Amino acid sequence: MPSSTSSPTPRAADVGVVAPAPRRFFWLWVGLESLVAFALSMHHISARSIWYDEGFSTVIGASTWGEIARVARTADPNMAGYHAVLHPWLDLFGTSEAAVRSLSAVSVAIAVFVVVALTRRLRDERTALLAGLVFAVAPLAVRYAQEARSYGLEMLMLTAATYCFVRLVAPPVLRQPADPRGPAPDPVVTERRVGLRTSRPSRGPRDESTAVPIASGSWAIPTRATSSSTAARARSLGSSSSWISRATTARAAEKSPFR
Numbered sequence: 001m002p003s004s005t006s007s008p009t010p011r012a013a014d015v016g017v018v019a020p021a022p023r024r025f026f027w028l029w030v031g032l033e034s035l036v037a038f039a040l041s042m043h044h045i046s047a048r049s050i051w052y053d054e055g056f057s058t059v060i061g062a063s064t065w066g067e068i069a070r071v072a073r074t075a076d077p078n079m080a081g082y083h084a085v086l087h088p089w090l091d092l093f094g095t096s097e098a099a100v101r102s103l104s105a106v107s108v109a110i111a112v113f114v115v116v117a118l119t120r121r122l123r124d125e126r127t128a129l130l131a132g133l134v135f136a137v138a139p140l141a142v143r144y145a146q147e148a149r150s151y152g153l154e155m156l157m158l159t160a161a162t163y164c165f166v167r168l169v170a171p172p173v174l175r176q177p178a179d180p181r182g183p184a185p186d187p188v189v190t191e192r193r194v195g196l197r198t199s200r201p202s203r204g205p206r207d208e209s210t211a212v213p214i215a216s217g218s219w220a221i222p223t224r225a226t227s228s229s230t231a232a233r234a235r236s237l238g239s240s241s242s243w244i245s246r247a248t249t250a251r252a253a254e255k256s257p258f259r
Contacts, residue, residue, distance in 0.1 A: 026125055026129075029129055030112070030113060030116045030128075030129070030132055033112050033116070033129070033132045033133050033136045034109045034110070034112040034113055034132075034136070035109070036133075036136045036137065037108055037109045037111075037112045037135070037136035037137075037141070037142075037145070038105055038106070038108075038109035040136070040137065040142045040145075041104070041105035041108055041109065041142055041145035041146055041152075042098070042102065042105050045097070045098050045101050045102070045105065045146050046096070046097040046098045046101075048146075049097075050097055050100070050148065053149055054100070054101075054147065054148040054149060056076070057079060057082065057083060057086060057100075057148055057149060057150075058086075058090070058095060058100050058148060060076070060079075060083045060086075061082075061083050061086030061087050061089070061090050061100075062087070062090050062095055063087075065087070068080070068083050068084060068087060071083070078150075079149070079150055081150070081153075082149070082150035082153055085103065085153060086100075086103060086148075089103045100148040101146055101147060101148045103148070103152070103153065104144065104145045104146065104147055104148065104149070104151065104152025104153065105145045105146065105152065107145070107152040107153045107155065107156040108141055108142075108144075108145035108152045108155055108156070109145075110156055111135070111141075111152075111155045111156040111159050111160075112132050112135055112136050113132075114156065114159040114160050114163055115128075115131055115132050115135045115159055116128045116129065116131065116132035117163060118159060118162060118163040118166060119131040119132070121163070121166055121167070121170070122166065122170070141155065
């Protein structure tokens with residue numbers, strides 16, 4: 001009698017983490033959006049005279065490093081980082097109105113790339129291009145890209161920090177084999193994709209069906225058949241722990257007697 005063999009379920013280590021492949025000319029469109037942002041920011045950038053705060057930043061940025069440090073300690077600590085970046089910028093491009101303000105314009109233009117990369121990671125490429133275009137033509141973004149203060153640089157730093165945070169906490173899409181006749185998706189891979197934390201037995205062979213995922217401060221019932229008393233305890237813990245912080249729930253899971 002011929003024996004039927006079934007393909008083994010792929011493990012998490014066998015399924016590669018694959019980032020979505022960019023469409024053709026995707027980054028070319030992003031570059032055009034960045035150029036639009038830079039062009040709008042540089043349009044009539046010298047039309048207005050330098051006002052008091054801009055003049056203060058220009059004087060401090062053009063001074064010595066010791067003076068920048070003294071002002072950061074005594075007078076204007078919130079602009080210390082901007083003055084530190086502005087100092088070499090003025091050495092390269094001079095102290096004209098356009099040169100002083102162009103640092104903010106370049107920062108906003110680079111921020112368009114970061115906004116697109118962030119949105120593409122969270123949604124899709126079409127949404128990312130739309131987000132980049134909206135940011136590039138946003139009146140407030142253009143307004144502060146024409147000012148010799150830290151606002152344009154802050155937009156770049158905040159979007160970059162958000163992108164790094166998302167990369168840290170949200171993994172890329174885990175693609176399963178495209179063959180519909182292939183094996184079903186591994187539940188462990190699914191758990192890791194949606195960010196669930198899993199507690200596993202400390203002894204015995206590893207069995208994925210006994211995993212107890214913990215998400216949003218509540219307990220899910222194990223997928224493997226368990227005793228009614230264990231299931232009841234899991235349900236009672238899930239219903240009564242909504243006020244407990246996520247970290248406290250995770251610690252309790254590690255010490256749980258019915259792991």
